[in-house]
Amino acid sequence: MSLLEIKNATLKFGGVVAVNDLSFSVEEGEVYAIVGPNGAGKSTVFNLISRFYDPFAGSFSFDGHNLLDRKADAIADLGIARTFQNIELFDHATVLENLLVGRHRHRRTNLVEEMLFTPRVRRQAHENREAVEEVIDFLDLQPYRSKMIAGLPYGVRKVVELGRALASGPRLLLLDEPASGLSVEETQDMRWWIDDIRKQMGITVLMVEHDMGLVSGVSDRVLALADGAKLAEGTPAEVQSNPAVIEAYLGAGAA
Amino acid sequence: MRIHFKTSYEHDIRLFPDRWTFLVYAALLALAFTLPYWLNDFYIGEATNVLIWAIAGLGLMLLTGQTGQASLGHAAFLAVGCYSCVILMEQGLPFILAFPLSGIITGVIGTIIAIPAVRMHGIYLAIATIALSILADDIIVLLEPWTDGVSGKFAPTIVIFGLEIERWTMPDRFYYLVLVVTIICTLFYRNLLRSPLGRAFAAVRDSEVSATAMGVHITRTKAISFGISCAITGLGGALMGFYAGAFNNETFSIVISISLLMMIVIGGLGSIHGAFFGAIVIAFLPQGLSILKGAVMGGNVAIPGLETGVFGMILILFILFEPMGIYGRWMKIRIWFELFPFARKDMFRRQKSYLKTERLR
Numbered sequence: 246m247s248l249l250e251i252k253n254a255t256l257k258f259g260g261v262v263a264v265n266d267l268s269f270s271v272e273e274g275e276v277y278a279i280v281g282p283n284g285a286g287k288s289t290v291f292n293l294i295s296r297f298y299d300p301f302a303g304s305f306s307f308d309g310h311n312l313l314d315r316k317a318d319a320i321a322d323l324g325i326a327r328t329f330q331n332i333e334l335f336d337h338a339t340v341l342e343n344l345l346v347g348r349h350r351h352r353r354t355n356l357v358e359e360m361l362f363t364p365r366v367r368r369q370a371h372e373n374r375e376a377v378e379e380v381i382d383f384l385d386l387q388p389y390r391s392k393m394i395a396g397l398p399y400g401v402r403k404v405v406e407l408g409r410a411l412a413s414g415p416r417l418l419l420l421d422e423p424a425s426g427l428s429v430e431e432t433q434d435m436r437w438w439i440d441d442i443r444k445q446m447g448i449t450v451l452m453v454e455h456d457m458g459l460v461s462g463v464s465d466r467v468l469a470l471a472d473g474a475k476l477a478e479g480t481p482a483e484v485q486s487n488p489a490v491i492e493a494y495l496g497a498g499a500a
Numbered sequence: 501m502r503i504h505f506k507t508s509y510e511h512d513i514r515l516f517p518d519r520w521t522f523l524v525y526a527a528l529l530a531l532a533f534t535l536p537y538w539l540n541d542f543y544i545g546e547a548t549n550v551l552i553w554a555i556a557g558l559g560l561m562l563l564t565g566q567t568g569q570a571s572l573g574h575a576a577f578l579a580v581g582c583y584s585c586v587i588l589m590e591q592g593l594p595f596i597l598a599f600p601l602s603g604i605i606t607g608v609i610g611t612i613i614a615i616p617a618v619r620m621h622g623i624y625l626a627i628a629t630i631a632l633s634i635l636a637d638d639i640i641v642l643l644e645p646w647t648d649g650v651s652g653k654f655a656p657t658i659v660i661f662g663l664e665i666e667r668w669t670m671p672d673r674f675y676y677l678v679l680v681v682t683i684i685c686t687l688f689y690r691n692l693l694r695s696p697l698g699r700a701f702a703a704v705r706d707s708e709v710s711a712t713a714m715g716v717h718i719t720r721t722k723a724i725s726f727g728i729s730c731a732i733t734g735l736g737g738a739l740m741g742f743y744a745g746a747f748n749n750e751t752f753s754i755v756i757s758i759s760l761l762m763m764i765v766i767g768g769l770g771s772i773h774g775a776f777f778g779a780i781v782i783a784f785l786p787q788g789l790s791i792l793k794g795a796v797m798g799g800n801v802a803i804p805g806l807e808t809g810v811f812g813m814i815l816i817l818f819i820l821f822e823p824m825g826i827y828g829r830w831m832k833i834r835i836w837f838e839l840f841p842f843a844r845k846d847m848f849r850r851q852k853s854y855l856k857t858e859r860l861r
Contacts, residue, residue, distance in 0.1 A: 297709070297712075316717075317712045317713070318712045318715055319715070320713070320715075321713060321714055321715030322715055326713070326714075327713050329709070333707045333710035333713075334707065334710070335702055335703050335705075335706035335707055335710075335711075336706050336707075337702065337705070337706055338699070338702050338703075342699055342702065345696075345699055346699050346700065346703045346711070346714055346716075347714055349696055349700055349703075349714050349715050349716055350714070350715035352696040352697075354696070356724065359691060359692055359695035359696065359698075360688045360692060361688075361691065362691040362694070362695065367513065369696075370509075370513050370694070370695070371509055371513075373696075374509045374512070375509075378509075409710075409714070
């Protein structure tokens, strides 16, 4: 059984069909990329999985759990973490605090314990910190640990957001354009990290990305979307040479 | 120049980052506990007033500064705390039970009101909570059998294990009571900030969508924040009742709500210090102004609206020039000394206020 299975997903905004009868599945341990022109519905698929949107029709299951039974804030509990296309960090907090929020789903203490700061809360704080420090080591964020997000450059924020998702200890990582706005070197780093996330941490990655270099470098399978519907699916090379994909990107007659 | 050299995770968890900070706060605490030996009864009364405002301010700070929800209805919760404490004591409950209970009652009422209210954002929430402030007046009158309506109530004498505490005849004892409550509230607040819930508050304030993706339940978190905020404010309200001695439906008016909100903005949103700095300003501004007015124009000239005008002016100046309030200024001066002589002029250029209207700068 696949880790993430989406069947016949449809979403309409009024008369606009954002996602049209889309089915795909992501296997455990693979890097699966979604590509497509602007407005193809890539981010919408992410928002459907995160339960920010209610689908019009279709079924969404993750490791045997029906995602539609859950509200958006209960998705993280399953082990699904995500990043956002336009970075959504907590600006008035430090990098460390941002990463610690990623640990929220592991919170086991209640309000009264936290107000009294009992030894259990302190122990939990140490556990969370250790998990976060591993992520900081992995992503080389040491110099920024106690810096406020509001003062950090774009590239670093992008990495912090990846770190926050990793800190939650996910099984499935949704990356919404991890390389957008990054320099060539930063994109290269991102590529190695995604590789390591899959190989060392055993985390399944589903990503939306425009940078075909990154996509063909790291992903096992690629799904090409256009107008909310599946255009092609297969290995990066297969999808890139698919005539329908070339037409959607470059227009008819280009191929 | 001071350098924080961190050697364990405990450095980021403990209450005081280093020995120096610990000594500063220990000295401050020692000063606070010996204050009655230095000051006469009048100034002890003023210091008590500052601390009571600081408690109420801490309550609102948790909601507005940490969770980002503005409320102009906190006077209503001051009233709930005040009335519930006094009514419980009149029913024969000792103060030591009635007082925490009044905080819990206010917290529960606050949470119940919050569940529908926090679905509103920004200005709409502020307007909805204004309604709360206005309604409180009428509800107190309507509940006359319990609250004695317009004629008001007198605060009974507090007795803790046989020790009598009364604001007018023994201001020192009342001061110590308020001081202990202040310390407990501050400690609770500080503990929340360094635990997961406090971070969830900040997450909700800064980005609801990613907080949700991290597993934070937005409405529940806001409601809890509202609840704790109201509970602390309720405790402040109860003390305010005892401080005033007598109170009725008009004591906790919307003006108090507005002053509270202004106070935490002037003090510095999102910091514990801010609540205290703001409380000092709000408690001493009227005195300071009347002394100044007396010196400039003579004691018997009345200028209606002077206090409100000056207060409003101070608020506008802070929003324009120091969005982080007195605490922000304090921090900058401190950092200047800590980094001496390496502080740069533009170090805080990137600072932003909570108003998100200045993205293009």
